[in-house]
Amino acid sequence: METSGGIQASLAGRYATALFDLARDSNNIEAVEKSLGILKSALAESAELRQLTKSPLLSRTESGKAIEAVAKSLGLDQLTTKYLGVLASNRRLGEVSNTIRSFQALAANHRGETKAEVTSAHPLSAAQVDELKKQLKARVGRDVTVDLTVDPAILGGLVVKIGSQMIDSSIKTRLNSLAHAMKG
Template identity: 65%
Template sequence: MENSGGIQASLSGRYATALFELARESNSLPQMEASLATVRQALDESADFKALTTSPLVARGAAAAAVAGVAKSLKLDSITAKFLGVLAENRRLSQLPAIIGAFRALAAAHRGEVTAQVASAHPLTADQVEALKQQLRTRIGRDVSVDLAVDPSLLGGLVVKIGSQMIDSSIKTRLNSLANAMKG
């Protein structure tokens, strides 16, 4: 892919690229994206699953068995389930969030979209996400997919990253700017 040069340079990027190519060749890209979104949500919501993916104390076999059980309970497609097993066997489960992010970027580029990483102090509603997408689409001139994260330290507002551009309208940054202006 033309936009994947930077992504392929990292370990997580190589795994994401391999998974993306497999999904594309098997015409299962939408299903793969849905499965990875489910995995990402499980990582965010389950402390046990997150601990499984980040703990170096879990043996390869135990991690592979646990991941197979998680894949079954989440009703993931067979390719994603096998991929998680490969990650467990290769002791790369800790790279899962980065792999999912790189996969989403590859899929978005394949669709001609730009991916925006958006951090907010509080979870955004569906209407807010759609309004944000529309504003970004107007500003950039391309369709935008949004990767949401919640960062309570922002206090309010948003931080949006698109490629090398960053739009920071957080209260935290405004307060820091005000503090610096008052110093001198």
């Protein structure tokens, strides 16, 4: 499997690559990816969980026990639970969001897909998501999975990130550009 140098160059990327290799070797890529998706959602929803991952006050043992309890309550697979334990024992739980992102990119690449991070002002319908995937596939020449985020601050339009490429068609950016142009 080929991974980009960018993923392997970061600390989170090295951990994600190790997890991916273990998941691939044990045919558990889908299970791990599902567990990491559950964990990502839990991190987005729970300030306490985010605090747990970043707290320097907890010992390695305490954070390991806490993250194991969280993994059990979320129903995460065994490999992901062990992986979180390794992050806790190495005091790297603060990197968990970055490792999730890197793992998802590795898994998508393994499936021959490209991942796009899409931000919209309002939730997109299933038909809009399908049309967006078709447009992005035509642009990049590969199947595209989308990670959707809603941010009302962009006012309208979309911001799409595919790797290092960003397509910003948000109304906020257009208004800022117009204001800048009017200043001369």
